[in-house]
Amino acid sequence: AVNFQPVSLTGRMGKSEREKYRITVPDCVQRIEEQTNGEVTIDDWFPVPSCMPLTNVIEAFSSKPKYELSIHFACGAGTYIFEDADTKKFVPLTKFCDIQGMLELFEDKAEEIRSGKNKYFTMLEVVRKLKGFVDTKKQPAGLDLAKMFGNILMKRSFDSVGSWHVKGLFLGMMHFQDKYNEDLERLQRCDIHYLTPDLRIVPFCAFNVIPEWYRDRIQKKYSITVEEWEEREGVKLEDGLYRGLMRRGAGDELAAGCAKSQMFHDAAQATM
Template identity: 60%
Template sequence: MATEVIPVDTISRHVITETKSVCPECNLVLPATVYERDGRVYMDKVCPEHGRTEELYFGSYDMYVKFSRYLHNGKGTENPNVRKVGCDCPNNCGLCESHLSHTGLANLVVTNRCDLTCWYCFFYAKKGVEGAYVYEPSLQDIKEMAEQLRAERPVPGNAVQITGGEPTIREDLPEIIRIIKSTGVDHIQLNTNGINIALKPELAKIYREAGVNTLYMSFDGVTPKTNPKNHWEAPHTIEACRKAGLGIVLVPTVIKSVNDHELGDIIRFAQSNMDVIRAVNFQPVSLTGRMTKSEREKYRITIPDCIQRIEDQTGGMIPKEAWFPVPSCVPITHFVEAITKKPQYELSIHFACGAGTYVFENKGKLVPITNFVDVEGLLEYLQEKTEELEAGGNKYVVAAKILSKLPTFIDKDNQPEGINFAKLLFNALVRHNYSALGELHKRTLFLGMMHFQDKYNHDEERLRRCDIHYLTPDNRIIPFCAFNVFPEWYRDAIQAKYGTPIEEWEKKTGRTLEQGLYRGTLRRGKKAAVAGCAVGALTGEKQDHKVVELQVK
């Protein structure tokens, strides 16, 4: 690809920090500058061979400053599975001594087969591609990967997302779930498009009884145009989960100019199904493949951009002030550690990676937690009490102080009816009694954002703090934004090594890949020979999907 000449205004920009990134063409590690210009945050880097890349990093400088206050170096790992001296990101990646976060959520890929053929997906097994393979680890491989997660120290991994491909294609999925559960993993998410559950509703109960806690379901919009993947099937899946008592997280991949106008509608859809939908986790799209700057600008959207659209599309009901970065919960972790004297789960990802808020339903309206809780004041107070405990303070005296102080952070006049939030917090933080929180979840909706990196906006400081990791059969635990951003080094290389050539797999199983494809059984109108996300269905115009790939996992 020819070097793209990009004029960059270096005079009007305000440098925020220096970091390391990569050339999106050759993967050369480069020094990079993160800076503010016109109220937005950008990254700039120059490859000696392929030239300059300037990329939008964070859509609001004000939000960047607010979120950056919560930057925190986490616990890392005491038993790294990749030995190396000093940081060499993103080379030879696994959990090394330089990594700053333990595993918060482990992705375990059980297949790269899928029942859809979405044009933008990079993951599913495709025929006609040189070296194409089917990757499906054995039950023994899966057990060993889960055991590797549980062996992590100082905090054993305790949450797994079963992913693919489409995991429900595997007929032995219930056994896979039970095996993972048997290793001591408490929380299991199932990442799915939901189609097989829509076709066979009994699967929801089977998966729940096997050990799945949450269905993590792709849901990109409320119309067939924005959500051609499972628009017709999702209601059937939701109803099956409702009957089975299996909670759902909706996962919209947000693409500028494609579905970013429906974020408010997605939240309203979730609100109308709050008895079974527990959360919406928006994922601003990561851009992979070769794309010009103008192409990237067409599709690129960041966390602050999504948050602003949600404020606009909900009529200000969920304002940008309601959102906090994921590491803002670290003071809560530190307080619980000071009380229990035991290491706890610590979500220490980079502040630019993710954000969230809770909204409560009250008289048909959604009320953000910040409408009745002084979140910043509460977090500062908990940090103060943590320091008091660490200095030798009596935990019973501290508990009494907290019991007295907590109500001052709650606005009782704006608190949703029927909720004593101060009492709930005290029981959870001090008494470790979480029973009431279960009932509370039925009246709340968690709204999250998670923006995975790509080669254009890759930041070493973000990668070092990543806490969403992949388990691999070579006994490594690899950060998400190494595994997928550098597939030639990690995802594709590892899965090809442990996979089976498609022709060999078909001969061995007596099946073809095509036999596993969804034919649009539940879709209105004419059924398709092969169902998926047609290019035109998303954008209304023809795209060259060999040039533009959108990362969605």
């Protein structure tokens, strides 16, 4: 994944200085279009909560609550690009897939399942209709998007989702707030929270970007040294640290994380 981070402004800044350095999500996607010579356009991006229809149909089919990215639309955006096996060029998802139509299908079928329609027949209908949203003439060589989506919907496993991420590259961005653009509606719709030791739930931007509101006070009140923690827990902090491939060595790939994991291998095989 490649995540672009619009800057959050800190410290005392006059209006002219703020205008000089301020860059928003729309500014970013416009510059990406310019700097990729139109390969990734502003129309290829979707706000984060656009994925909710997919979550809803999976939730309705599985009858189990799923994590919902229902954040405020202004918090971030994302898209996927796929490499054409023949031309080696990147092709945005929107260039060969009717995303809007697919999302509408997901939402409609989720509502049908909730209203009592047989969920198995409904999901089979969804999978059968997926090909109709994909322009196979424009679809990158070596990619079967409808098949991948069908596997995700029916299997709902890490391997099926892993296949998607092996083939595609996620482009995303999230614009964290600062004192000059604080938006209460965005804070209320936050999906990234901090649970504090005194059992309060604090939105990310309120906690991290404006630290004197919550973070500094909480850390001052509850933080302890590494030595104190090790004595209390009876373990060494170093023993629990993640070891990547560079530190483990080339002979220990399976223990080195996702890039060399069995899950990655299985996901890659599933796309062949």
